[in-house]
Amino acid sequence: MRLLPFEYAVRNLGRSPLRLMLSVGGSVLVVLLVLIAAGFTQGMQQAMRVSGSPDTVMLIGSGSEESIERSEIAMRSAGIVAASVPGLLRRAGIDAVSPEIHLAMPLVTEAGTPGRLAVIRGVAPEAWLVHDDTRLVRGRAPQPGRSELVAGRLAARALGFEPPESILGMTFSLDGEPYEVVGLMEADGGVIEGEFWTALTDLLVTAQRDSLSTVILRMDQAELGDLEAFAATRLDLELAAIAEPEYYAQLSAFYRPVRLLVIVTAILIAIGGITGGLNTMYAAFASRVREIGSLQTLGYSRAAILWSLVQESVLASAIGSLIACAISLVLLDQFVIRFSMGVFGISINATVLSLGLAAGLLLGVIGAVVPAWRCLRRPIPEALRAGE
Amino acid sequence: MALIECRQLTRTYRRGNEEITPLRDLDLDIESGGFVALMGPSGSGKTTLLNLLAGIDRPTAGTLSVAGKPVHNLPRRALANWRSAHVGYIFQLYNLIPVLTAYENVELPLLLQSLSRSERHDRVATALEAVGIEDRHEHYPRQLSGGQEQRVAIARAIVTEPTILLADEPTGDLDRQSATSVMELLAQLNSEQGRTIVMVTHDPRTTEWADTVLHLEKGRLVEQAVGSERP
C-alpha cells in the first residue's frame, strides 16, 4: 500500500491550533487520570507486597485476622513463645520476638490543630531485629520512659513535612501526652514507612492498655507449622499464627473493592473524555471531506488515508501523553495517600507509565478511526461535492 | 477503436424510495487526442458522466472501456490503481491540499508510483514548467491566486502522464482573464502533448478551444456538434 507522506499528518496538526490544544489537552487529562488510578493501585499493592517477609510470622488474637488494630493478646505471650518454640532467629543473645501494639490515634500538633489519625506502633528493641528492612536514617530509636517517636518517611510527608527530615524535633500530643520526634525511618516503601514508632511501655501507659496487638517473630530453623502448633496447643493465649506475606495478601484483598472503584471511576471519566475527543476529531475530519475525496480521486486508498489520519491523531495524543507522564513524575510520584490501613505513596513506575502511554495511544487510535471512518465511508462523488 | 467507449451507460441513484437516473443508456465514443466539451443544463448528468469516466463512480448498467480495458466492473482497489495510472482530474475548486506546497501537491500522485526521488523531481519540475509556475514551488495554495492554483492543479493532473484528462468546470471559479489562460493551457496540452481532454463547462465561450461539443439533457446526448477547428 502506498502511503501519504508523514509531513501531511504532521502539518495537518497545525491546521487548527484550537483543535490541537483540545486534542492535546484532552489526552493530558485522560492519561493523567489513568496514571493516577494506576499509580494509586500500584502504590497500595506495592506497599503491602514489600511488607511481607516470608520467614516472619505474626501471632495475633484468634478471630481478628483481618484487623491487627482490633487484636488483643496477653502481654506474656511474647515470653512464652520465645521459651516454647525452638528455632527462632537469635542474634547477639536476643530472640527475634517482637511484642507490639498497633493503634490508630490522632496526632495533635503543639499549635493545637485538630489531630490527624496516624498509625502508632509501640515496639521493644527486638522490633529492629524482626523488621530488618526497617532502618533509622536519621536520629535514634525511641527510648522507654521518654515519650519519643520515630517517624516513617511517608508518615512525615503525609503530615506535610517536606522534606521529611523536617519533622525531627517536632512535638506532638498523643492523648494529651507530649511526644517528641527523635528519629526518621525507612522500610523500602513498606507500610512501616507510613507509621510512627514509640517505646512499647510508653504507649501502654498513654493508651491505658495492658495487652499487646501482636507478637511478630522471625524464624531460623522453625517453620510456620511449629507456630501454628504452638497457637493450637496454648489455647489459653487465644492466638492465631499467620505468615506475614499471607497477612498482607489478605489485607490487599480486603482493599480490592476500593481499587476497583478507583479504576472503574477512571475508566468512566476516560470514556467521557474519549467521546469528547471523538467529536473534536469528527469535526476536524468532516471539514476535510472534499480534500479526502480528492486524495481518493488521485488513487490513494481509504486505508492509506485512514492511516494518515490515525498518525495525525496519535501524534496529538502522544504529545498529551508525554506531558501527562512528565506531570505525573513531577507532581504525583510519591504523592502521599492517607488511608485507613495507614499511608502509602502513589507510585509512578515503569508499569504505570507504560499503562498511561498505552491509554494515550489507544485514545489516539480510537479517536481517529471512528470519525475517520464516518468520513471515508462516503462515495467519492459525494465527498467531492461537500462544502460547495 | 475509440479511446473511450461508453455503451448503454446508466447511473441510477437511490434516495430513500426515490430513484434518480441522471445518466441513461448513454453511447459515446471519444477518440484519442480529442478535446471534448460537455455542456448541458444544471442537473443534466455532466458531472455524473465525468465521474464514471474518471472511475470514481461505477455505472449501474452498461459498459465503459478506456484504451481497450473495461473499467466498469473493476473492484474498488483495482479501480483506484487504474485511476492513478490513467486519469488526471481537474476540479472547479482546484482541491489542492492546503498544507502541502505547490511542489508537494504535484508530487502527490507520483508517490503512488515506483519512481526515485530524482525521477519525481524531474517530472514535477517539468509539469510545473508546463503550466507556467516554475517559480512558485515552495508556495502554499493560499499564497497563490485562483488562476495559479488551477495551474498547479493542472500540473498535478498531468504529472502522471495520464491517458485521459478530465475537467469539471475548470474555469467556473475564475475571472475572465485567468479563465482564458487556463483554457489556452488546456488547448496547448491537447495540441502539443496530444492529451485527450473531456471538459464539463457552462461557459459557451470556453467551447471554442474544444474540437467537439456534446450536449447532455436529462441524462441523454441530444446533439453532437462539431466545433470549429482548433484555434
Ligand SMILES: Nc1ncnc2c1ncn2[C@@H]1O[C@H](COP(=O)(O)OP(=O)(O)OP(=O)(O)O)[C@@H](O)[C@H]1O
Ligand atoms: N450521489 C447522488 N445521490 C443522489 N443524487 C445524485 C447524486 N449525485 C448526483 N445526483 C443527482 O443527479 C443529477 C445530476 O447530477 P450531476 O451532478 O451529474 O449534474 P450536473 O450536470 O453536473 O449539474 P451542474 O451543472 O449543476 O453541476 C442531479 O439531479 C443530482 O441531484
Ligand SMILES: [Mg+2]
Ligand atoms: Mg456538475
